[in-house]
Amino acid sequence: MTERFSRDRIIGILVLLPSIILVGIFVYGFIVTTIYISMTDSNTVQQLSGTQPNFIGFQNYTTLFTATVDAGRFRTDLVNNVFFTILFIIACLVIGIGLAILLDQKIKGESLFRTIFLFPMALSFVVTGVVWRWLFNPTSGLNALPTAVGLPAFQFDWFISQDQWLKFNWQSLPTIIAIILLGVVIFFALYFWSHKRSQLAAFVTGIAILLLASLALDIPSRFNGLRNPEAKGFNLALLAVVVAAAWQMSGYTMAMYLAGLRGISDDLREAARVDGATEFGVYRYVVFPLLQPITLSAIIILGHISLKIFDLVFVMGGGNNIQIDMPGINMFFTTYRGGQTAIGAAIAVIMLLMVAVVIVPYLWSSLRSEVQH
Amino acid sequence: MSNRKFYALLLIASLLLVLGIASVATAQEDLSGDLEIFSWWTGGGEAAGLEALIARFNEMYPNVNIINAAVAGGSGVNARAVLTTRMLGGDPPDVFQVHAGEELNAVWVAAGRMQPLNDIYEANGWLEQFPQGLLDLISDDAGNIYSVPVNIHRSNVLWYVPANLEEWGVTVPETWDEFINTTCPTLQAAGVTPISIGENWTQVQLWENIAVATLGVEGYNGLWDGTTSWVSPEVTSTFETLGQVMDCANEDMNSLSWQDASQRVANGEAAFNLMGDWAAGYFLVDLALEPNVGFGWATTPGTAGTFVMLSDTFGLPIGAPNEANARAWLNFVGTAEAQDIFNPLKGSLPANTTASIGDTSLYNAYFQSAYEDWTSNDIVGSLAHGAVSPPAFLNGFASLISAFQTDRDAASAGANAGALALQVGMVSPQ
Numbered sequence: 001m002t003e004r005f006s007r008d009r010i011i012g013i014l015v016l017l018p019s020i021i022l023v024g025i026f027v028y029g030f031i032v033t034t035i036y037i038s039m040t041d042s043n044t045v046q047q048l049s050g051t052q053p054n055f056i057g058f059q060n061y062t063t064l065f066t067a068t069v070d071a072g073r074f075r076t077d078l079v080n081n082v083f084f085t086i087l088f089i090i091a092c093l094v095i096g097i098g099l100a101i102l103l104d105q106k107i108k109g110e111s112l113f114r115t116i117f118l119f120p121m122a123l124s125f126v127v128t129g130v131v132w133r134w135l136f137n138p139t140s141g142l143n144a145l146p147t148a149v150g151l152p153a154f155q156f157d158w159f160i161s162q163d164q165w166l167k168f169n170w171q172s173l174p175t176i177i178a179i180i181l182l183g184v185v186i187f188f189a190l191y192f193w194s195h196k197r198s199q200l201a202a203f204v205t206g207i208a209i210l211l212l213a214s215l216a217l218d219i220p221s222r223f224n225g226l227r228n229p230e231a232k233g234f235n236l237a238l239l240a241v242v243v244a245a246a247w248q249m250s251g252y253t254m255a256m257y258l259a260g261l262r263g264i265s266d267d268l269r270e271a272a273r274v275d276g277a278t279e280f281g282v283y284r285y286v287v288f289p290l291l292q293p294i295t296l297s298a299i300i301i302l303g304h305i306s307l308k309i310f311d312l313v314f315v316m317g318g319g320n321n322i323q324i325d326m327p328g329i330n331m332f333f334t335t336y337r338g339g340q341t342a343i344g345a346a347i348a349v350i351m352l353l354m355v356a357v358v359i360v361p362y363l364w365s366s367l368r369s370e371v372q373h
Numbered sequence: 374m375s376n377r378k379f380y381a382l383l384l385i386a387s388l389l390l391v392l393g394i395a396s397v398a399t400a401q402e403d404l405s406g407d408l409e410i411f412s413w414w415t416g417g418g419e420a421a422g423l424e425a426l427i428a429r430f431n432e433m434y435p436n437v438n439i440i441n442a443a444v445a446g447g448s449g450v451n452a453r454a455v456l457t458t459r460m461l462g463g464d465p466p467d468v469f470q471v472h473a474g475e476e477l478n479a480v481w482v483a484a485g486r487m488q489p490l491n492d493i494y495e496a497n498g499w500l501e502q503f504p505q506g507l508l509d510l511i512s513d514d515a516g517n518i519y520s521v522p523v524n525i526h527r528s529n530v531l532w533y534v535p536a537n538l539e540e541w542g543v544t545v546p547e548t549w550d551e552f553i554n555t556t557c558p559t560l561q562a563a564g565v566t567p568i569s570i571g572e573n574w575t576q577v578q579l580w581e582n583i584a585v586a587t588l589g590v591e592g593y594n595g596l597w598d599g600t601t602s603w604v605s606p607e608v609t610s611t612f613e614t615l616g617q618v619m620d621c622a623n624e625d626m627n628s629l630s631w632q633d634a635s636q637r638v639a640n641g642e643a644a645f646n647l648m649g650d651w652a653a654g655y656f657l658v659d660l661a662l663e664p665n666v667g668f669g670w671a672t673t674p675g676t677a678g679t680f681v682m683l684s685d686t687f688g689l690p691i692g693a694p695n696e697a698n699a700r701a702w703l704n705f706v707g708t709a710e711a712q713d714i715f716n717p718l719k720g721s722l723p724a725n726t727t728a729s730i731g732d733t734s735l736y737n738a739y740f741q742s743a744y745e746d747w748t749s750n751d752i753v754g755s756l757a758h759g760a761v762s763p764p765a766f767l768n769g770f771a772s773l774i775s776a777f778q779t780d781r782d783a784a785s786a787g788a789n790a791g792a793l794a795l796q797v798g799m800v801s802p803q
Contacts, residue, residue, distance in 0.1 A: 043765070044457055044480060044484075044764075045479070045480055045483050045484045046484075047461055047484075048457075048460060048461065048480070048481070048484030048485075048486050049483070049484035049485050049486070063796075067792070067796070068785070068788075068789050068792060069769050069773075069789055069790075069792045069793035069796050070768075070769040070772035070773060070776075070789070070793065071772055071773050071775075071776030071777070071780075071785075071786075071789055072776075073772040073775075073776070076776075133628075137625075137628060138624075138625045138628060139625060157624065157625065159627075159628070160624075160625055160626075160627040160628045162778070162779050164779075228785070231780065317627070318572050318573065318627070319450075319573075320572065320573030320574070320771050320772070320775050321572075321573070321627050321775065322772065322775040322776055322778075322779070323627075323779070325775075332454075333450075333768055333771075334768065336450065336453065336454035336457065337450050337453070337454075337764060337767070337768045338764055338765040338767075338768030338769065338797075339457070339480065339763075339764050339765055339768075340765050340768075340797075
């Protein structure tokens with residue numbers, strides 16, 4: 001009992017108090033305010049004239065997912081953002097680990113190369129955006145590069161390309177998600193069966209059967225609010241943004257992996273080699289598994305950058321290029337150009353949820369492991 | 374001999390008169406303190422024009438310390454975001470720039486944040502000096518006037534290089550049909566881009582020009598008050614035409630600023646460019662071209678006799694910290710003198726009809742011809758520049774045009790715009 005109110009403890013709490021209060025107000029308080037605003041009909045004119053907004057529940061969210069007034073811009077943003085996030089993370093991880101392995105070969109001038117690869121991260125996304133906007137200019141820039149040696153110019157339109165791959169109808173999205181879920185669930189079911197964890201396996205198999213049944217009865221397709229088909233897909237213009245973003249951030253993943261590689265003791269590698277592992281085998285069975293926590297951290301950090309991305313796309317696309325539009329840009333325009341604060345707040349809340357999906361499990365697991373230690 | 378003497382006397386007399394007026398002007402009540410002027414004029418001729426206005430104002434009121442609070446970027450989007458935040462936070466500037474029309478009325482006036490300026494208009498006799506159509510755009514139904522216009526721009530102008538058109542064997546198209554069916558194929562066969570288009574807002578501007586041409590003045594105005602149906606076949610056809618014109622345009626439109634697009638015409642890569650008349654300043658000053666020689670102009674197809682206008686104005690917010698200085702500024706910028714200082718630099722028409730528009734050393738050949746149209750044509754407001762719709766509509770419409778560029782679905786573009794007009798409360802449900 002005396003321990004609980006020891007002097008150290010009280011001082012500790014007192015020292016923490018200011019930041020707890022500040023974070024409480026300026027982070028969590030404002031998150032709650034934003035969520036509240038997103039459930040009203042608040043707009044600029046209302047705020048300026050001092051009239052109270054009306055509470056309208058989830059109507060703004062319904063608008064975002066069903067209204068066609070801006071040609072489903074928000075839904076396009078979501079699709080763009082998902083494709084961008086996946087490609088951006090894969091590109092950064094692959095390039096990052098590639099560079100890290102190369103730098104780890106105890107080469108000469110390693111620190112020079114490390115600095116060079118890390119440099120892009122020191123730039124702001126705005127600068128990256130301007131530079132790559134010039135490089136990707138369809139009539140000059142990279143496209144004109146082959147003409148320097150007499151070859152015909154590239155024809156790809158980069159960030160203003162109108163081409164779309166993997167076209168799908170937004171209305172069938174629930175069905176698509178159900179099929180993807182089914183694939184994941186079946187994978188886990190097989191995994192658990194093969195590892196003789198029959199309880200879990202039975203549980204997962206049950207879910208799989210439920211999903212199959214709902215697909216057979218065409219239940220997911222009832223979960224869309226759109227009356228007319230709406231074409232979505234992977235806009236090739238996003239490739240330009242992915243290249244620019246990966247150019248900036250892969251040096252950072254490289255640094256993370258490099259730190260991880262340095263943390264793996266040579267004894268382990270030696271032991272593997274003594275056991276007859278090939279160089280590839282050393283990486284496959286020793287190095288990569290040990291790097292897993294780093295990969296997870298990198299995915300979290302890159303993921304929250306790409307889900308919230310604004311500046312890079314704003315600079316490259318000028319803000320109104322739907323092909324590479326992102327939720328953050330839509331939020332800015334809806335709130336400040338359109339003055340529809342409540343709808344902007346709804347977009348912000350959805351972005352928060354998306355980031356939470358990535359970050360909360362990570363925080364949870366790291367918190368739990370801290371407690372265990 | 375006596376003649377010469379007479380002129381000399383007249384000259385001296387007029388000089389004395391000017392000096393007298395000037396001394397009267399400088400002897401006005403001695404104001405002091407700050408004056409914060411909020412705008413998005415940060416570059417080129419418009420910044421130069423604002424600087425010149427400030428310099429002259431400083432001569433008149435040497436004790437007033439002017440704070441030029443200009444916010445750059447996004448054709449005013451960023452500035453309006455900052456302005457909204459400041460107004461909400463109870464920190465309004467003394468005067469701020471706002472487009473005449475709904476950008477002023479649907480936001481600031483509707484929220485009751487503006488001061489009526491009728492006394493300034495009456496004291497200066499401006500009610501007779503500013504065109505009635507323009508005053509209507511900055512007044513409420515009760516007749517309160519809320520801002521002072523400093524300029525007039527026209528957004529329905531087609532720019533070209535006369536010698537190039539002759540070389541390629543085309544003339545300026547009278548209608549969009551002519552452009553699509555005759556002009557465009559001829560130019561494409563010659564390997565020239567028929568029309569150069571820039572980023573999103575220039576595409577909205579292109580649509581608005583097509584809409585004026587297709588629907589006529591009454592039909593176009595009806596879009597904003599609900600008397601023209603967005604799902605009518607005529608409106609659908611405006612989007613169809615837009616698609617056909619886009620087919621005649623450069624493919625990299627989304628990567629071009631308006632200057633880039635205009636420059637393609639000057640460079641001979643494209644035949645026509647549709648742009649507001651700020652392009653005249655660009656051709657004249659930045660590219661150093663002669664009016665009627667290096668560059669030519671015409672009204673956009675089908676809009677002869679119509680003047681699609683936008684106007685920059687200054688308004689006085691309630692709670693302006695230095696209201697006396699702000700009123701002095703507003704009293705100044707509406708005068709013919711101020712408009713003759715600002716507009717030649719900005720490259721726009723004076724809004725005050727007593728300005729020296731006839732002075733060819735101030736206003737070049739383009740503005741002479743534009744002013745004639747301004748005083749004789751039907752006037753409609755520009756959508757792309759905030760005159761006819763609330764900002765929420767323009768914001769959604771910009772997304773619609775961007776989506777239309779890919780899907781080319783004219784019918785749903787019209788239907789979506791109609792739903793948007795309902796959603797933002799621009800028209801009421803039938």
